[in-house]
Amino acid sequence: MKIRGQTLFNNTPTEIILANGRVQTIHAVSSTNSDVWIAPVLIDIQVNGFAGFDLNVATVTSEDVSAMVRALWRVGTGFLCPTVVTGSFEGISNTFRAIVEACKTDSLVAHSILGIHLEGPYISAEDGPRGAHPLEHVREPDWDEFQRWQDIAEGQITIVTLAPEKKGAIPFIEKLVANGIVVALGHTNASGDDIQAAINAGARLSTHLGNGAHALIRRHPNYIWEQLGADELWASLIVDGHHLPPAVAKSMIRAKTLDRCLLVSDAVALAGMKPGIYEFAGKSVELTPERCVRLVGTEYLAGSAIELARGIENSVRFAGISLEEAVSLATRQPTHLLNAEAHVGKQANLILFQWDAAQCEINLLATIIRDELVYHSEARSTEDF
Numbered sequence: 001m002k003i004r005g006q007t008l009f010n011n012t013p014t015e016i017i018l019a020n021g022r023v024q025t026i027h028a029v030s031s032t033n034s035d036v037w038i039a040p041v042l043i044d045i046q047v048n049g050f051a052g053f054d055l056n057v058a059t060v061t062s063e064d065v066s067a068m069v070r071a072l073w074r075v076g077t078g079f080l081c082p083t084v085v086t087g088s089f090e091g092i093s094n095t096f097r098a099i100v101e102a103c104k105t106d107s108l109v110a111h112s113i114l115g116i117h118l119e120g121p122y123i124s125a126e127d128g129p130r131g132a133h134p135l136e137h138v139r140e141p142d143w144d145e146f147q148r149w150q151d152i153a154e155g156q157i158t159i160v161t162l163a164p165e166k167k168g169a170i171p172f173i174e175k176l177v178a179n180g181i182v183v184a185l186g187h188t189n190a191s192g193d194d195i196q197a198a199i200n201a202g203a204r205l206s207t208h209l210g211n212g213a214h215a216l217i218r219r220h221p222n223y224i225w226e227q228l229g230a231d232e233l234w235a236s237l238i239v240d241g242h243h244l245p246p247a248v249a250k251s252m253i254r255a256k257t258l259d260r261c262l263l264v265s266d267a268v269a270l271a272g273m274k275p276g277i278y279e280f281a282g283k284s285v286e287l288t289p290e291r292c293v294r295l296v297g298t299e300y301l302a303g304s305a306i307e308l309a310r311g312i313e314n315s316v317r318f319a320g321i322s323l324e325e326a327v328s329l330a331t332r333q334p335t336h337l338l339n340a341e342a343h344v345g346k347q348a349n350l351i352l353f354q355w356d357a358a359q360c361e362i363n364l365l366a367t368i369i370r371d372e373l374v375y376h377s378e379a380r381s382t383e384d385f
Contacts, residue, residue: 009324036365042077050271055098056087081114086119089145115338116153118149122162143172234337237249238263265307267303275288352368
């Protein structure tokens with residue numbers, strides 16, 4: 001089988017030859033009339049769940065983890081950091097065990113997992129900054145506890161999101177950085193001094209900047225402006241139209257620049273589900289018809305219900321950037337942040353899609369993971385690419 005298309009980042013007519021569902025060769029051709037774009041698979045460093053599979057429940061299994069990863073392939077996300085949120089020691093440990101076991105039993109899933117993102121429990125206890133994280137499990141940074149988790153995770157914890165104002169947070173950040181872990185600031189009520197101290201200690205990222213925050217804050221100074229203006233910090237953004245209004249998303253992308261932004265879905269298990277009332281992180285949440293997830297009875301958001309491809313579309317719509325630039329925010333930028341170039345580029349990890357420029361919509365046609373065709377759209381036969 002032959003697939004022809006244009007590579008997105010250098011606009012090269014390209015032919016991919018597959019046999020028995022596996023890539024045999026990829027080479028440039030003189031020309032192609034195909035409307036297919038070829039790009040790296042999307043990378044989502046913040047995924048709490050998807051398609052009904054929740055990483056943050058006591059009953060999560062390795063089969064759930066594998067099924068979630070494989071469901072993400074069907075929407076173009078080929079690499080991810082499964083995200084474990086605030087919980088009890090044993091609850092968090094159980095999720096780590098499930099992720100490790102999934103990697104051991106499914107090599108293709110292991111290939112897709114770039115590391116684990118621990119979001120909490122060392123975050124602000126205040127309503128607003130805490131978001132949907134359960135108050136009873138919020139606590140101070142504990143290096144011994146973290147080391148036990150890293151042992152259980154077999155060294156796979158790659159990103160830690162925390163609040164730098166917590167007691168002991170700065171030396172904790174220094175230890176994380178010394179161990180090669182990306183430190184992200186999030187769910188915080190930090191002062192400017194707290195944020196600068198965290199940067200000096202090696203913090204590199206703001207997790208879902210503009211969210212995990214009070215509904216009302218002083219206009220300036222505040223912890224959003226302080227992070228937005230810090231050139232040392234990258235910013236991950238949830239561009240679903242709910243977490244950040246279009247004008248805010250546009251302003252943040254311009255302020256941070258394309259070099260220091262990346263897109264995340266922050267997807268929860270409700271992504272891909274029907275509207276209704278569900279349970280997430282021990283709380284009742286509502287998925288609205290507009291694909292917005294809120295804590296029931298509040299204005300606080302509780303993760304998103306989109307896949308990363310929708311964030312790419314919205315970034316083009318809201319920020320006026322090109323398709324290539326928007327895709328880079330979900331491919332090249334997270335790769336650079338995690339220093340994962342060697343792993344991501346070692347084999348063919350690609351998506352093939354059509355782009356409706358008028359509607360700013362991606363029509364995913366196929367996903368290739370580690371040279372294997374793991375998804376193709378039923379709406380378009382693989383024989384007519």
